[in-house]
Amino acid sequence: MDCERQRFNKIINFRLPHKFMSIGIAIAAVSIITMFIRAFVLEGDTLWLKELAKKGLLVGMLIMSISRDREEDEKTMLLRSQSYAIAFVVGVVYALVMPYIELGVSNVVNSGGEVYKDLGDFQVLSFMLLIQLMFYHNLKRYR
Amino acid sequence: MQNTIKVERAILNITQDELARLIGVSRQTINSIEANRYVPSTVLALKLSKLFNKPVNDFFILGEND
Numbered sequence: 001m002d003c004e005r006q007r008f009n010k011i012i013n014f015r016l017p018h019k020f021m022s023i024g025i026a027i028a029a030v031s032i033i034t035m036f037i038r039a040f041v042l043e044g045d046t047l048w049l050k051e052l053a054k055k056g057l058l059v060g061m062l063i064m065s066i067s068r069d070r071e072e073d074e075k076t077m078l079l080r081s082q083s084y085a086i087a088f089v090v091g092v093v094y095a096l097v098m099p100y101i102e103l104g105v106s107n108v109v110n111s112g113g114e115v116y117k118d119l120g121d122f123q124v125l126s127f128m129l130l131i132q133l134m135f136y137h138n139l140k141r142y143r
Numbered sequence: 144m145q146n147t148i149k150v151e152r153a154i155l156n157i158t159q160d161e162l163a164r165l166i167g168v169s170r171q172t173i174n175s176i177e178a179n180r181y182v183p184s185t186v187l188a189l190k191l192s193k194l195f196n197k198p199v200n201d202f203f204i205l206g207e208n209d
Contacts, residue, residue: 071168071169071171073167073168073169073172074168074172074183074184074186074187075168075169075171075172075175075181076169076172078181140171143171143172143175143180143181
């Protein structure tokens with residue numbers, strides 16, 4: 001029982017060293033630049049590059065999210081868990097509401113409109129990670 | 144929860160930064176505690192108690208809403 005609890009605590013408290021924050025930022029930045037280059041410069045079948053950039057952005061943001069702060073203490077750990085909670089709730093609301101907003105907008109813009117379609121995993125995950133990072137850094141700033 | 148950390152810190156004549164380093168937290172955390180925006184954990188309260196050489200009750204006081 002204690003052994004399992006210790007294992008859970010190990011997983012919960014897992015953080016990458018602070019230097020990974022820069023690595024995460026670099027991966028996310030390269031992915032975003034790649035997305036722009038693919039969209040505006042490259043021609044031909046580059047769908048694989050789009051998928052790779054999407055995965056790269058998610059990995060970069062995840063690394064940023066689980067990297068330790070330079071001064072990590074109990075207060076920053078509390079703020080981090082608060083930001084995860086906020087991101088989870090906002091992410092679920094976003095996933096529920098956004099398809100209807102997109103449907104409404106497309107019906108207004110195009111007279112025929114489009115059929116209802118759910119959000120993709122990339123859109124939901126990137127939104128949740130973005131909200132988490134944004135809230136964490138804002139909560140830290142105004143702590 | 145109210146506290147008199149600022150007074151205790153003044154008695155020891157140390158800055159927020161020095162206190163933070165002595166108990167292993169960031170300066171901003173000390174600032175949050177002093178401004179009553181954050182209630183520290185028992186571990187941190189006991190570290191402060193050891194440093195100030197006083198019982199925790201002497202510098203943490205329960206408020207009316209606690």
